[in-house]
Amino acid sequence: MKLSRKAATGAAALIIVASVAGCSSTAASTNELSFVTDKSWDFEKFSAVSEDDMDVALDPAYYADQNAFQAFIKQSFRSNKAPGLFTWHTGSSLEDLVAEGLVAETTEIWEKAVADGNVSESVKDLYTIDGAQYCTPISVDDWVMYYDKRTFADLGLEVPTTWDEMMTTADTLVDAGVAPFWNSGGNPWAFVWFQILTAGTDVDLYNDLVAGDAKFTDPEVVEVMNVWLDMKEKGYFTDPGSKTPAETQIKDQEVAMIPFGTWYSSTLDTVGLESGKDWGVFPIPNVNPDQDVVPVATETAPVCVPESSAQKDLGLEYSEWWMGATAQTAWSEQQGNLPFNPKATAGTEEFQAIGEEYTDPKYVFYLRYYEAAPAPILTASLDEFTGFMTNPGDPMPYLEGIQRVADEYWSEH
Structure with a gap:
């Protein structure tokens, strides 16, 4: 049958x-x-x-x-x-x-x-x-930043090639009443911006975290979280608790950029957005301009x-x-x-x-956090990152929550 x-x-x-x-x-x-x-x-x-x-x-x-x-x-x-x-x-x-x-x-x-x-x-x-x-x-599926070509054209925006340029673009979007970036809490997408910011700052730090060779409470990780907090406070993100799908938000021009794997193009098709006409993609720039490579989640x-x-x-x-x-x-x-x-x-x-x-050899590929993090650590991360997004503030309590689970996991593995 x-x-x-x-x-x-x-x-x-x-x-x-x-x-x-x-x-x-x-x-x-x-x-x-x-x-x-x-x-x-x-x-x-x-x-x-x-x-x-x-x-x-x-x-x-x-x-x-x-x-x-x-x-x-x-x-x-x-x-x-x-x-x-x-x-x-x-x-x-x-x-x-x-x-x-x-x-x-x-x-x-x-x-x-x-x-x-x-x-x-x-x-x-x-x-x-x-x-x-x-x-x-x-x-x-390699990760890219999807962007709304209609909104970019309306506001005279160019595709950013550096992190600073992307933040300047975000400021312009906020002033125009458009959320620069999609951001979601809960399972499975609460990890997205932690992944982008950590690997974009130091991909070795990212790899050490998922391998248990670094701690979520290390100062370098706290610094990454504070970058996320600063972006949150500047109004760069959509509501992490919104039930409206990302593809509907970009269709309605409520958000301008969405980070996802290349598989997401078929999802954009379902809401009638056409590749090359309504949306385009660009590599996500490094947060840290001194990092020699440009990490790409896969x-x-x-x-x-x-x-x-x-x-x-x-x-x-x-x-x-x-x-x-x-x-x-x-x-x-x-x-x-x-x-x-x-x-x-x-x-x-x-x-x-x-x-x-x-x-181009400058691009290096790393496994996205959803697969790279051991299951118990992933579950704790999704919970804590969701809490951080919905109640932004000092990141340390959230990182300590993840590290407690990580300590227990790595003590047995």
Whole structure:
């Protein structure tokens, strides 16, 4: 039984589990590959590309509920219901599956892809655990600053290339009654400005924090938080408690700039904003002008093969194909994002240009905070950063709250 996207989204977990079991048993004798995902992307449309190019079609089942999705994935590994492919996350959640021997190794695929120039070593690093690789990327989304071309044109603003220029632009926007930057509390986006400000000040400090080699209460981190506080007090941000989506706010010209990964372009499409006409993108400048490199946050959507899957070989074949230029060009055209394969063509001129810009060696890429921070520390961070945004003031109590959790976590790891 194959679920439609609409039906799958609204289905109860029990129905979805039953459907996946059915897909697994029927797909094994055909060129259909059972695929379980927590993404809302149109995999049926993409499946038509793989069916034409390699005679393998995806048979997707969609989970709208994250808890039900994770529960089924972990349970299916210990039964005959393991799908041929499933979506997951990098970082600690992948490390947990690898530690239990539940995910197929993809080292050979990665070695060939890097040798063929289809993917960079820096992306490979995101999938490396104890010297081996696991899973492969559906997409790798670099972070950019989206900006409203209409508002910029109305106010005669140029795209900023330095932090000081961006702050001057923010002052002009405030004077015009437009919020310069989108800013949201809660899960999952409360980390965004901490990530931008910390890495933009000292990317080594950022990496030390997520690795447990620096403390959130260190003076350098307090200084970063005070930059955030100063921006807050100058009125640079939208209401962190607003229930209005960022894409609606920029459509209505209530906010001028939104920091997000390149995947966000498809979200802007949903409110009728056109790339190159209504919005553009630019690299987020360093806070610290003396930092020799320009850090760029990156996030990636992995697709993984269960070690126990009856379709393991087919799943690995599909994973390798998805990294190629044909698949990445088709995926970028469908999703509007930036392909990680340099031989592929971006679906928009905006991303084609930013992709070329990011090949400059001055740009270095770091894993976004949501994946880089261990889960308990991430949870505490989202709570404390939300508190800081909604009740701005001395950052130390908020940082101490995160550090208490970090001390406990790192004492055991």
